[in-house]
Amino acid sequence: MAEKTVYSGKFITVTEEPIGTFLYERAYLIPSVQVIPFTKDGKILMIKEKRTIEGKSRWKFVSGFVDKPGLSAEEAAQEELMEEAGFVAGKLKKYFSFKDNHTFVIPITYFLAYDLKVKKKPNPDGEVIEEVKAFSIEELYQRVIDGEFDFLHEASVIMKLYRDRDKIKP
Secondary structure (H helix, E strand, O other): OOOEEEEEOOOEEEEEEEEOOEEEEEEEEOOEEEEEEEOOOOOEEEEEEEEHHHOEEEEEOEEEEOOOOOOOHHHHHHHHHHHHOOEEEEEEEEEEEEOOOOOEEOOEEEEEEEEEEEOOOOOOOOOOEEEEEEEOHHHHHHHHHOOOOOOHHHHHHHHHHHHOHHHHOO
16 A cells, blocks of 8 residues: 555645555655855854744754745745845855655755845744854854754754865855
8 A cells, every 4th residue: 555645734744654564654844945154254154043832042054944836945045044144145055955764754955155145034934033143163063062952953964064164165
């Protein structure tokens, strides 16, 4: 028997698939983007966002779902950068894509953003951005080591950025 959709919402679809004697469940998140904006001096801008659902604020990359009809991942990345950090990128470069095929399928495309120009758009999520701050890659790496980034995506991407630091700086 094939995979069957048991729930479909705005952002998540849940399926079931019988394989042998097991009933496998899988959750699919719609595609999203994460943007890693670089300042002229090679620092990375991060946003401190109030995460009501998590009950706290945390530092994170600019990010969002690719959920507007007809919008490409690159266009969604620029939109999120303007809404969350107040910049538009003169140059946007795809860094890598990630899509696992496990129980939770989370397709994410990561972009490096260079040549930033001030351009703010209203954030449809409301005023949830508390601060935009530039960090060196080395400082972010140390914060991961110190346990400050408890969200897997930020921590793993920071480690990758640290590894690639000589190749990706402006």
